[in-house]
Amino acid sequence: MAQISFTLNGVKKTVTVDSIETPLLWVLRDDLGLTGTKYGCGVEICGACTVVVNGQPEKSCDKKIGEVAGATIMTIEGLKNDPLGARLQKAWLQYQVPQCGYCQSGMMMAAYGRLKAGESVSSTATGLNNICQCGTFQRVKEAILALPTIA
Amino acid sequence: MRANTAKKDTLVMDRRSFLAGAAAAFLMPVTLTVASRPAAAAATGVGAYIRIGDDNSVTLITGQTEMGQGIASGLAQIMAEELMLDWAQVRFEHAPVNPQLYGLPGWGVQLTGGSTSTMMWYTPLRTASAKAAYRLRAAAALTFGGTIDQWSMVVGGKVKHATYGEQTFASVLGQIANTSDPATVSFAGTKRIVGQPVRRIDLASKVDGSAIFGADVMLPGMVFASVVHCPTITGTVKTCPTRASGAIAVVNLGDAVGVVAKNTWSAMRIASSLQSKVVWNKPTNLTLLDSTALATAAQALQDTASPPNLKPYDTAGTPDDKLGQIDVTYKTPFLAHACMEVLNATVSITKADGVVTFVELWVPTQGQSFIPSTVRSVAGLEKLTDAQIKVNSMLCGGGFGRKIEQDYVLQAIKLAMAVNKPVKLTWSRPQDFKNDKYRPYASMHVKMGGDVNGINAMVYRNVSASINFQHGSNPEDTGAVAGAVKLPYSIPHRRVEFTPLPTAVPLGYWRSVGESYNTFAMESAIDEMALALKQDPIDYRLRMLSGDVRATAVLQKLKSSPNYTGMKAGQRGVAFLKGFNSYVAVALEITLDSSARIKVTKAHYVIDCGVVINPNAVEAQMQGGLVHGIYSALYSRVTFANGVPSVTNFSNYRVLTPSDMPKVTVDILEGTPDTAMPGGVGEAGVPCVAPAIANAYARLKSTRVRELPFHPGMTMSD
Numbered sequence: 080m081a082q083i084s085f086t087l088n089g090v091k092k093t094v095t096v097d098s099i100e101t102p103l104l105w106v107l108r109d110d111l112g113l114t115g116t117k118y119g120c121g122v123e124i125c126g127a128c129t130v131v132v133n134g135q136p137e138k139s140c141d142k143k144i145g146e147v148a149g150a151t152i153m154t155i156e157g158l159k160n161d162p163l164g165a166r167l168q169k170a171w172l173q174y175q176v177p178q179c180g181y182c183q184s185g186m187m188m189a190a191y192g193r194l195k196a197g198e199s200v201s202s203t204a205t206g207l208n209n210i211c212q213c214g215t216f217q218r219v220k221e222a223i224l225a226l227p228t229i230a
Numbered sequence: 231m232r233a234n235t236a237k238k239d240t241l242v243m244d245r246r247s248f249l250a251g252a253a254a255a256f257l258m259p260v261t262l263t264v265a266s267r268p269a270a271a272a273a274t275g276v277g278a279y280i281r282i283g284d285d286n287s288v289t290l291i292t293g294q295t296e297m298g299q300g301i302a303s304g305l306a307q308i309m310a311e312e313l314m315l316d317w318a319q320v321r322f323e324h325a326p327v328n329p330q331l332y333g334l335p336g337w338g339v340q341l342t343g344g345s346t347s348t349m350m351w352y353t354p355l356r357t358a359s360a361k362a363a364y365r366l367r368a369a370a371a372l373t374f375g376g377t378i379d380q381w382s383m384v385v386g387g388k389v390k391h392a393t394y395g396e397q398t399f400a401s402v403l404g405q406i407a408n409t410s411d412p413a414t415v416s417f418a419g420t421k422r423i424v425g426q427p428v429r430r431i432d433l434a435s436k437v438d439g440s441a442i443f444g445a446d447v448m449l450p451g452m453v454f455a456s457v458v459h460c461p462t463i464t465g466t467v468k469t470c471p472t473r474a475s476g477a478i479a480v481v482n483l484g485d486a487v488g489v490v491a492k493n494t495w496s497a498m499r500i501a502s503s504l505q506s507k508v509v510w511n512k513p514t515n516l517t518l519l520d521s522t523a524l525a526t527a528a529q530a531l532q533d534t535a536s537p538p539n540l541k542p543y544d545t546a547g548t549p550d551d552k553l554g555q556i557d558v559t560y561k562t563p564f565l566a567h568a569c570m571e572v573l574n575a576t577v578s579i580t581k582a583d584g585v586v587t588f589v590e591l592w593v594p595t596q597g598q599s600f601i602p603s604t605v606r607s608v609a610g611l612e613k614l615t616d617a618q619i620k621v622n623s624m625l626c627g628g629g630f631g632r633k634i635e636q637d638y639v640l641q642a643i644k645l646a647m648a649v650n651k652p653v654k655l656t657w658s659r660p661q662d663f664k665n666d667k668y669r670p671y672a673s674m675h676v677k678m679g680g681d682v683n684g685i686n687a688m689v690y691r692n693v694s695a696s697i698n699f700q701h702g703s704n705p706e707d708t709g710a711v712a713g714a715v716k717l718p719y720s721i722p723h724r725r726v727e728f729t730p731l732p733t734a735v736p737l738g739y740w741r742s743v744g745e746s747y748n749t750f751a752m753e754s755a756i757d758e759m760a761l762a763l764k765q766d767p768i769d770y771r772l773r774m775l776s777g778d779v780r781a782t783a784v785l786q787k788l789k790s791s792p793n794y795t796g797m798k799a800g801q802r803g804v805a806f807l808k809g810f811n812s813y814v815a816v817a818l819e820i821t822l823d824s825s826a827r828i829k830v831t832k833a834h835y836v837i838d839c840g841v842v843i844n845p846n847a848v849e850a851q852m853q854g855g856l857v858h859g860i861y862s863a864l865y866s867r868v869t870f871a872n873g874v875p876s877v878t879n880f881s882n883y884r885v886l887t888p889s890d891m892p893k894v895t896v897d898i899l900e901g902t903p904d905t906a907m908p909g910g911v912g913e914a915g916v917p918c919v920a921p922a923i924a925n926a927y928a929r930l931k932s933t934r935v936r937e938l939p940f941h942p943g944m945t946m947s948d
Contacts, residue, residue, distance in 0.1 A: 097476075097492070105495035109454060114446035115439020117627070118494070119570055120659045124880045124946050127570060155439035171437045175429060175846055178854060179298025180436030181443060181570040181627025207888045210880060210946075212570050212628050213298045214857025216891035218850070 085150045087111070088157025099145030104128045106144050107154060115155035115184045119210070126209030129185035129192070130154045136192025153191075155184035164191055166229050170222040173229065178213035185209055190223055200226055279331075279358050280309060281323075286387045286400045288313060289321040293332025294351070295342040295596050296324070296432055297626035297633070298854075299912045300847040303430040304348055305355055307843050311424040312359035312417060313366075313399075314383045322431060324623035327598045327616075340598040343634055343739060345810040345910025348843060352908050360417050365409040370397055372405035383418070427846035432625070444594030444624035447576040449652040453478055455645050456497035456656055457486040459665045460510040462873035463519060464734055468509040474500050481648040485637065486665075488645045490653060498658045512873070518734035519873035521564065521671065524695070528673040528731050531693045532559060539699075540729040543708070544715040547723030552687035553677040556758055560676070560751040561937040562920075563867030564695075565669040565740055566877055568885060571627020572662040575642035578652035586611055589619050589643065594626040597634035604636045608643050630858075631739035635667050663877045667738025668868055670695035671731065674714075674751035680759050684774040687723035688755075690714050692748060696730035697737045709739075713748030713917060718808040719756070720776035735870060741858055742913035745809050749917035750863075750924070750938065753805040757925040758934060767804050767925065780813050781806070783899060784836050788815040793834035793895045801831075803926025805918035812839040812909030813899075814852075816918035818892075820926045827941050827948075828923060830860055830892045838899040839909035848911050849896045855915015856894050861885045863920035865944045884944040 084093040087107075094110055107113045107130070119127030121140050128140040131153040158164035167187055177183045186209045193203040204223040211219070281289040290309050296302040302322040310320050325332040325340075333340040334350045367381040367389055374394040384390045387399045435441035460466065470487045474480050477500050481488040487508050491497040517523040531537040571594060580588040589605050601621045606612050626633055642655040657665075672694035679687045692714060696707040708715075711728045740746060760770035768789045775781050785806060788794050794802075797819040807814045819832040835852040842848060865884035869876040877883040920938060928934050 097496070101493070101495055105493050108446075109493040109495075112448055113439070114442070114448065117443075117570070118445065118572065118656070118659075120880050121498070122659075122879055122881065125570070159438055168437045172429065172433055175427075175433060175850065177298075177433050177436040178300070178850060179570065179626060179628045180433070180441055181298075183436055184439050187437065205889060210570070210885055210887055212568055212630070212857075212885060214854035214886070214891075215850075216857065216886065216888040217853050217894055219888055220891070 081145070083144050083148050085147050085152055087152050088154060089160060094144070096144055099143060101144045102140050103130070103142040103144055103147055103152070104139040107139065113154055113156050117181055117184055119182065119185070124210070125182070125185075126189055127182045127185040129188040129209065131188055131192040131195065134192070134195055136189045153188070155188055158187065158191060163194060166226060167191055170225050170229050174218045174222040174225065176215050176218040176222050178215055182209060182211045183215070186211065186219060190219075200224060279355065280362050282387075282399045282403055284400055286398045287319050287321050288315055288387055288399070289323055291323050291325045293325045293334075293340045293598065294347040295623055295626055295629065296322070297342065297596065297629035299851060300430050300844065301342070301347045302432055303428070304843040304847060305351055306431060307423045307428060308352060308355045309359045311420060311422060312356055313363055313387065314385045314418065314422070316386045317423060317428050319387050320431060327602060327619070327621045329599045333599060341634055342596040342629070343631060344743075345912045345914065349811050349907045349910055352841065356417065357415055360415045361411045363418070364412040364415070365406060366399055366402060368409035369402040369405040372408055373397070373402045385422075425842050425845070427844060430847070441625055443571055443627045444576070444592060445571050445574045445627065445656060447592040447624065447654060449576065449578060452576070452652040452654055453490050453649060454492065454494040454497050454656070455488055455490045455642070455653050456494065456501045456658055457483065457488050457641055457661060458501040458505045458508070459486040459661060460512065461505065462510070462512045463665065463870065463875055464736065464873070465510045465512045468511045470508040471504060474504060476500055479649050480504070481645055483641050483644050486641060488641060488648075488655070490645060490649050494654075494656050498656070502658065513734060515734050516872045518732060519870050521869040524671055524731065524733055524735075525561070525673070528671065528693045531729050531731060532673055532675045532691060537729045540727055542725055542727050543711045544724060544726040547687070549687040549689050549723040549725050552679045552723050553689060554679055556676070556678045556755070556762065558676055558755065558758065558936055560674045560754060562672045562747040562750060563938060564671050564735060564869070565862055565866060566663055566666045566868050566883060567630045567632035567738070567740060568663070568880070568883060569626070569628030569630060569632055572659055573632070573638035573657040574655055575639045576652065576654040577642045577646035579646045579650070581650070586614065587618060589614060590622070591620070591639065591642070592622045592624055593639055594624045595621075595633050595639070596626065596629045596631070597636065598623055600636050601639055604639050605643055607640065608647060610647065611643070630741040631743070632667060635738055637665075659880070660878045663879060663883060664875045666868070667736045669740030669746065670697060670737050671733070672747040674748065676751060676755045678755060678759055680763075682763050682765055684770070685719070685721050685756065685759055688721050689725050690752070691727045691729070693729050693731050694747070695733040695735060695737055697739065699730040700733070700737050709744045711748060712744030713807070713809060714752055716808070717752070718778045718781040719771070719774040721774070742916040745807065745913070745917040746862070749805070749807050749809070750920040753807075753918065753921035754924050754934075754936065757803070757805075757921065757928065761928060771806055778808070780838050781808055784813045784815045784838050787897055787899060788817055788834070788836045791834060791836065791897060793817075793832070797832055799929070801926055801930050803922040803924065803929065805921040805925060807914065807917050809917065810910030810914045811907055812837060812911060812914045814914045814918055816922045818919070818922040818926055820923060820930060822930070828864055828927060829890070830923065833892050833894040835894065835896045835915065836899060837896065837911070837914065839911050839914065840900070841908040842898055842900055843908065845898050848898055851911040852896045852915040853894055855913070856919055857886050857891070859916045859919020860890065860923070863923050863938055864940045867939050867942055880946050882945055884946055884948065
């Protein structure tokens with residue numbers, strides 16, 4: 080048993096886990112009930128589990144909870160609290176991006192993380208490598224490129 | 231023979247036969263109940279399609295599963311048009327299981343598949359909504375005074391009278407029970423919401439993490455489970471450990487070992503570690519589980535004049551003496567569904583005095599109809615009535631046909647029975663890939679003769695692992711030849727045959743089913759003839775379209791589109807599909823990368839899907855169909871070596887990422903729409919992609935590729 084503390088969507092959290100090896104993904108989903116972050120592949124390929132840790136997009140399926148002690152974490156549920164995140168959500172709705180929507184939390188957090196880390200809109204729009212089996216890629220790109228026009 | 235007879239959780243269904251019977255069933259009366267609140271609807275015992283809330287919100291209750299295709303919004307648009315609603319007051323809910331009320335009109339089965347949701351519900355739902363509008367006016371007359379004819383509908387969920395003014399729907403509901411349906415139904419006749427690109431009602435919850443998919447269900451006191459199956463597909467459990475360190479329970483599920491733990495990660499990890507400790511009953515029919523052996527067997531059936539169960543599906547004229555110009559065989563692989571949301575189900579069981587009295591399930595499912603019988607197939611639950619089984623249909627994180635099946639539902643029920651707590655079962659991604667119900671392998675032999683005016687004769691034989699055949703029903707399989715029959719083209723001498731390939735590989739419906747392989751063969755073959763005769767591929771098809779007005783319009787529109795003429799002719803390929811009651815033409819432009827691998831750089835679709843409910847959704851389905859078509863044509867396949875599947879994760883099942891996406895444009899025609907039955911769009915975007923790529927490649931490299939995928943063995947890092 081171990082206690083790990085971090086800041087999650089602006090709120091201090093302390094969780095008790097059996098193992099510090101537990102991936103952040105499953106602590107978010109099963110222990111904290113924040114189910115917006117999704118399990119897709121478990122091996123850091125698909126990106127459905129992407130969250131932002133200390134300002135960088137990270138795949139939470141293979142991020143051990145022990146590694147995020149003291150970290151600042153944002154998940155899809157906290158995206159609206161940041162002006163850039165709220166604009167991203169507006170763009171996603173304007174372009175009607177999601178289909179099934181399952182990968183979109185990760186898609187949006189990956190885009191947000193890149194933009195927040197200073198990457199350009201055009202580089203972010205073409206650089207994402209998240210998998211989406213519904214095929215929303217064109218609208219993802221359009222929504223990101225439109226960000227500068229969205230208040 | 232009947233393969234795989236040991237499996238009881240497979241689905242016995244001939245979806246195309248159901249579809250064929252659909253037209254007559256449109257005459258079925260639609261029961262309509264308008265209730266003021268859910269409790270009232272439940273109390274009537276008949277449920278409802280439309281519920282008006284005290285806040286004047288209007289909720290469509292639908293048996294169709296929202297799995298990304300936008301069906302919830304599309305059907306709600308049909309309702310909103312007739313009831314003259316503000317789009318903002320519209321909601322949707324998945325219906326409980328009740329095939330009589332919520333089953334597809336015509337199939338009588340509550341499932342989502344075959345691109346049938348809009349085509350089958352359009353008229354019944356429009357009619358139900360128009361009746362509701364009439365009855366709301368009648369209720370207003372009873373509530374406030376005046377006659378029905380003096381009350382008219384007003385936009386925003388209101389009715390209006392010269393004396394009594396505007397009143398909300400909610401304010402007249404008290405009298406709804408005292409009204410009856412009109413003798414004749416009259417429709418709004420407007421296109422205020424139908425045909426408009428209104429925003430989908432499910433998307434706001436999909437950009438803030440609040441949408442609850444099946445995988446996201448949380449219940450008080452819940453425990454978490456995962457499974458491990460035999461490494462050799464279809465193997466079963468002989469003996470397994472009864473406990474494991476860190477596990478709440480280890481359960482022999484028959485087809486797998488289930489592990490229940492405090493969280494999903496523990497359950498997956500422990501399940502994986504148990505695989506080598508389980509004694510498995512490995513299947514003995516390994517040649518039926520080996521893709522190399524199956525390909526050889528398929529070729530042998532192609533080479534046999536009269537193989538077992540051969541059936542002609544479409545014959546005319548005397549084809550055999552007019553062939554000889556082209557004699558080729560196309561092959562397409564087994565494929566996995568690879569929904570982003572892995573299989574999962576949550577089950578809670580209530581007992582009284584040790585006897586199960588109620589089973590509640592939360593399932594991302596395309597096959598609601600089959601769940602009650604899945605419940606009753608479990609020991610101790612045989613006698614449960616429908617009223618003792620509640621199914622909550624959850625949002626699906628992709629379905630593509632996989633979530634019609636019942637295997638994962640059955641496992642979750644057994645787990646809940648074993649631990650006496652609510653259980654959420656979540657498969658790991660490797661388990662999801664290695665235990666799919668795969669798209670069948672198919673081999674298609676085409677012999678043709680023709681001239682510049684078209685193909686005069688064709689003998690087409692499909693040898694494929696038949697879904698129906700495996701599921702134990704009639705060896706006939708109309709789905710297996712879909713895309714090869716009912717062609718828009720006039721081929722005066724023709725014979726289309728199907729013979730099932732015996733296999734024990736578990737099979738299932740994969741987005742666009744038969745069309746996903748037959749359209750590849752048929753549209754490649756037509757292109758081969760056009761190319762051999764130096765004919766323009768669109769003109770050649772147009773000449774063969776004996777008077778099919780809609781097909782002609784779609785192909786002519788493609789040819790005149792700047793998105794088509796702007797593609798480089800030497801890198802361009804086209805294909806055409808009449809299917810799912812829609813007409814789709816696709817043109818693609820390809821290029822080769824430094825490793826000589828194909829990259830699709832541009833795509834243009836022209837679709838006539840009849841009555842368009844939401845053009846934005848039609849466009850989205852074409853974009854998505856393109857992605858499905860590209861990944862399956864270029865990269866992906868599942869092979870089996872003595873029953874062991876080749877895929878374990880996305881690492882060795884290459885799909886697309888944003889950088890693979892070409893620029894795609896879509897023209898939607900609504901030339902002569904069939905107002906009785908709009909066309910389907912969910913699958914229509916897929917089938918033309920593979921042949922269009924092959925046709926473009928034939929021009930670019932003067933090489934015809936007849937076996938998919940183009941680039942097998944690629945990984946996500948390639």
